[in-house]
Amino acid sequence: MKILLFAYGCDPFGRSESLAAFRWLDILIKYYQVILITTTANEKNIRAYYKEIPSNIEIIGIEEKFNFRKYFLLRAIIYGYFVFSYKAFRLVKKREIDKQIDIVFHKSPSSFRFFNFLFKINKPFIFGPTGGGLQVPKVLNSYFKKEPFIFRLRFLDKLIFSIPIYKNQFKKSYKILITLPYVRNILPKYIEQNKIIELFDTGINTNEFINEKVKKDDKVVFLYVGIMRRYKGPELAIKAFLSMEAEKRERSLLHMVGDGEELNYLKALVPINERKKIIFHGNVDFTLIKEFYNAADVFIFPSIKEASGNSLLEAMSFALPIITVNNGGPKYMCPNNGSIKIEINTPEIMIENFKISMEDLIINKEKRIKMGELNRQHCIEKYDWIIIEKNIKDFFDSIKNEIKS
Numbered sequence: 001m002k003i004l005l006f007a008y009g010c011d012p013f014g015r016s017e018s019l020a021a022f023r024w025l026d027i028l029i030k031y032y033q034v035i036l037i038t039t040t041a042n043e044k045n046i047r048a049y050y051k052e053i054p055s056n057i058e059i060i061g062i063e064e065k066f067n068f069r070k071y072f073l074l075r076a077i078i079y080g081y082f083v084f085s086y087k088a089f090r091l092v093k094k095r096e097i098d099k100q101i102d103i104v105f106h107k108s109p110s111s112f113r114f115f116n117f118l119f120k121i122n123k124p125f126i127f128g129p130t131g132g133g134l135q136v137p138k139v140l141n142s143y144f145k146k147e148p149f150i151f152r153l154r155f156l157d158k159l160i161f162s163i164p165i166y167k168n169q170f171k172k173s174y175k176i177l178i179t180l181p182y183v184r185n186i187l188p189k190y191i192e193q194n195k196i197i198e199l200f201d202t203g204i205n206t207n208e209f210i211n212e213k214v215k216k217d218d219k220v221v222f223l224y225v226g227i228m229r230r231y232k233g234p235e236l237a238i239k240a241f242l243s244m245e246a247e248k249r250e251r252s253l254l255h256m257v258g259d260g261e262e263l264n265y266l267k268a269l270v271p272i273n274e275r276k277k278i279i280f281h282g283n284v285d286f287t288l289i290k291e292f293y294n295a296a297d298v299f300i301f302p303s304i305k306e307a308s309g310n311s312l313l314e315a316m317s318f319a320l321p322i323i324t325v326n327n328g329g330p331k332y333m334c335p336n337n338g339s340i341k342i343e344i345n346t347p348e349i350m351i352e353n354f355k356i357s358m359e360d361l362i363i364n365k366e367k368r369i370k371m372g373e374l375n376r377q378h379c380i381e382k383y384d385w386i387i388i389e390k391n392i393k394d395f396f397d398s399i400k401n402e403i404k405s
Contacts, residue, residue: 001400002033004101006088006118008081009108010038012049015286016310020202021108022046027389029057032396035097037088039064062087081114089117098123102403103174110179110201112170112187113160119169124403127169128177129201133157133186134305134328137344147230161188175399177201179308180332199395202310203388206380209317211372213294220252220362223296223320225289225311226303228260233302233325235262236347238269240302240354241278248362249277254300257292259283293318297368298361302354304344306330316379321371323357325350333383338375 009018010025025046028034035058038046043061047053062084092098098121105126106116112130119125135157136144160166170176170191177199178184184196222241226232234256241254256266259282270278284292293299299315301324308329315322316338324330326341334341340357342350361368381387 001103001396001403002035002101003028003396004092004097004104004118004123005034005036005107006085006104006116007036007038007042007107008084008114010036010042011045013045017108017110018042022049023202023385023388024107024392025057027392028396029054031393032056034058035060035101037062037091039084060091062091081109085115085117089120092118092121103399112166113157115166115169119172124174124399125169125172126175126177126399127173128175129179129199130177131179131183131201131329132307133183134307136305137327139344139346140304143347144230157186161190177395180329182328182332197395199391200308200383200388202308202313203383203385204310204313204317204379206317206376206384209290209293209314211294211319211376213296218251220298220368221296222252222254222298222300222358223257223292223315224255224300224302225257225292225314226301226309227258228256228263228266230262231303231305232260233304234258234266235269236302236351236354237300238266238278239351240358242270242274243351243355244359244362248359249274252277252358252362254278255292255296256280257282257284257289289314290318293320296320298323298358300354300358301325301330302342302350303328303330308333313379313383316375316383319372319376321361321368322375323354323361335374335378338371338378 005025005028007021007025010021011018012022025034025036033056037060040061040063043059046059053059064084101123103124103126104118104121106118110128110130111132161170167190170188173195176187176191176196178196179201181198187196224234224237228234237254241249254277256279263280267280293314299320299322301309301312301322303309304325305327306329312322312330312333322334322339324334324339324341326343331341342353342357
């Protein structure tokens with residue numbers, strides 16, 4: 001089977017979605033012929049990574065002539081992705097690539113906010129895995145008023161599915177991959193349910209993320225890793241920590257790793273006498289992240305509308321118990337016996353419940369250890385790249401059999 005793989009972001013030296021797209025490419029070329037369409041910048045990095053390009057992959061790099069990186073909204077809407085997608089479509093038709101392939105697979109960007117002109121060619125079109133699109137819970141509307149205006153526009157997401165070109169794409173798609181079950185409730189009803197397939201989009205090398213912790217003191221270390229942004233809920237973690245009993249605060253630390261528009265606001269929440277217990281580290285090089293996980297006892301992930309969360313995989317692989325929110329990605333990714341899931345409620349009630357959970361894990365060392373062990377086992381069984389690769393191969397093998405018949 002020959003796959004036309006469209007991956008706007010596909011970088012072996014990147015992070016997040018771009019790196020995940022490359023991992024999918026690396027898996028697919030083990031089993032199939034692949035024509036990759038990506039940016040010239042990604043093409044350069046892919047060629048540097050492989051040194052000698054495998055014989056069953058052809059890379060087509062399309063140059064982005066416009067650089068609006070300082071004006072990301074303008075760039076994304078006008079001169080960025082959509083122009084790139086149209087150029088890809090024109091190139092495929094001009095070179096008659098559509099006559100050489102069996103399927104079109106749109107891998108990135110994975111958000112349903114980005115349609116792809118390639119759905120118009122006469123080949124089975126597969127989109128995803130897509131996720132996200134979670135809306136602000138009504139009970140937290142006031143909490144999200146402090147969010148930057150651009151992020152508050154996400155309430156318009158539902159309207160996207162009624163725009164003709166989006167509607168045509170989703171109705172014509174052969175399969176739509178989703179990351180987790182909650183996405184079914186976000187996609188429009190006009191999509192046939194048998195077209196929607198759950199297939200998680202990323203994984204982790206659990207053999208590389210192993211807890212090698214050697215405790216130097218009796219402090220219980222809580223760890224937050226993520227951008228300092230409203231929907232991620234770092235404010236909830238900080239206020240929960242500060243509301244704990246004084247004796248329990250003395251026995252614990254909270255490390256905040258990450259940067260973002262709310263960093264200064266969050267720092268201002270911490271009284272001077274507590275700044276040795278709540279420590280902000282800013283952005284940390286990925287190579288040093290392991291040191292924070294090794295030093296931690298509990299991973300706190302208060303994200304309110306999280307699509308999935310790579311840091312959850314890292315925390316589980318490092319055998320850390322998790323305190324998170326029972327919504328979106330964490331609701332489905334984290335096992336119940338390895339995590340404490342806080343229900344959506346008013347900020348005050350959520351902070352109180354985070355506090356209770358944090359205090360519980362401070363005084364119950366055996367519980368922390370057992371929860372962490374269960375999380376690591378869950379991660380190995382569901383999210384190791386060995387498992388993700390098998391799931392990817394099984395899916396595309398099924399597509400191969402379907403189109404043959």
